Amino acid sequence: MTENEERTGWMAPAPGVRESQRIPVAFWGFHDRFKRAYRKYAELHLGDERLAGRVVHTVFLNLLRGWPRLMEEASPAASAWAHLKEAVDDVLIAQGRDSAMAETAVFHRVARAVLEDARDEFAAMESSVGLYPAIARLPGRQFDVMVLHYVLGCTTAKTAAIMGITEATVRSHRLHARNRIGRELGLAPEPEHPED
Template identity: 35%
Template sequence: MTGGLDLPAAGGVPPRRPSRRLEISFEAFHEFHARKWLEYARLHTGDALGAEKLTQAVYQQLADHWAHVLLQPSVDSYAWTVFKEHIAEWFLNNGRSTAAAQTAALTAVARVLLRKYGQQLALLDDRTGPRGGMSRLPERQCDVVVLRFVIGYSEDRIGALLNVDATVVRSHARHAKRRIVAELGGARGPYEEG
C-alpha cells in the first residue's frame, strides 16, 4: 500500500523515494482507519467486495499524494472528503441511490441502539421501518450516528473527520436521536439524552 507514496517530481526529474517518515505516517493513518472505513463502506454499499475495492482505491489515492495530504489543515477531514467522493462515485457507477445506502446504514444504527436500550426502542423497526424518518436524516446527522454508534469513533474523532468541533457532533447526535424519538410518537427514554 505504501509503495504508491512516490509523487511525480517537477521538470521531468524521476520521483524521489518517499521518506520513511511519510511511509510511517501513512501506515499509522491507514492502520487506525482501515477497519472502520471498510465497515462504513460495507454498510453503505451493501457489497463486501465492492466496499473492499472502494476503500483500497481511497487508500491508494491518499498514499499516492500523502505529502500533499499532510499539508492540509486537517488530514482526517481531507481524507474523509476523498473517501466520501469515492462512495458517491461508487453509487453513480453502480446505479444505486444514496437514500438506499443511508437507509441500510441507519438500519444498522437502529440495531445497535436496540441492543443498547432494549425494549425502549423495540418499536423502532415496526414504526419507522426502512422508509421511516431515520432515512430522512440530513447527511451529517446520518454520518454522525453511523460513525458513533455503529463504527465506534469517539466524538472528537468524528469532529476531526467532519471538520467540526465535538460539540457540533454531540448536537448532530442529539438532533438525530430526537428525530428518531419523534418517529416513535414522542416516547421518551434515556436514548434521548446527550
C-alpha cells in the same frame, strides 16, 4: 524502522520497490487509525464487503498519492473523509442505485439482537425499519455522525477524529439529529446524554 527512517518520517521501500516509492510513516498511522471505520462505513452503504474493501483500498491509494498535499490541509481527516464519501457515492451512481444503508443497518441490528439474545429479532427489525430511513434523510454531517456513532458504534472521540471535527461538534450534530428523528417518528425529544 531504522534511525534514519525515524528521523525523516519515511519508511524504506519494500524489497523490489523503487527508491522513489517510499511511503511516509505517518500515512501508515493514518491508515491504521481509520481503515476499519472507513471500510465499515463503505460496506454499510454499498451492501457488499468485497466492494467496500476495494473502494477503501482505492481511497487510501489516492490519499497516499496526494499525501503531501493532504497534510497541508487545515483538517486532513476531514478531507480524507470527504474523499471516502465521494468514492462511495461515485460507486452508487455508477451502479444506478441508492445506498444500502437502511437494509444493511437493519440486518446488523437484527444480527446483534439475535447474538446478544437481548430482544426478539422481529421486534429489533420492526423498530429499525422506521429509524434507519429517518437517519438516511438527515443532512450530511448529522447523517455521518449518527451512522458512525449509533450504527457503527464509534465513540464521540473516534467519530470526531474520523470526520475531522471537534467532539463538541459531534455532540451538537448528534443532538440535532436525534431531535429531528424524534420529531419525524413522533417521539418526545430527549436531552443529550454523554455516552462516552
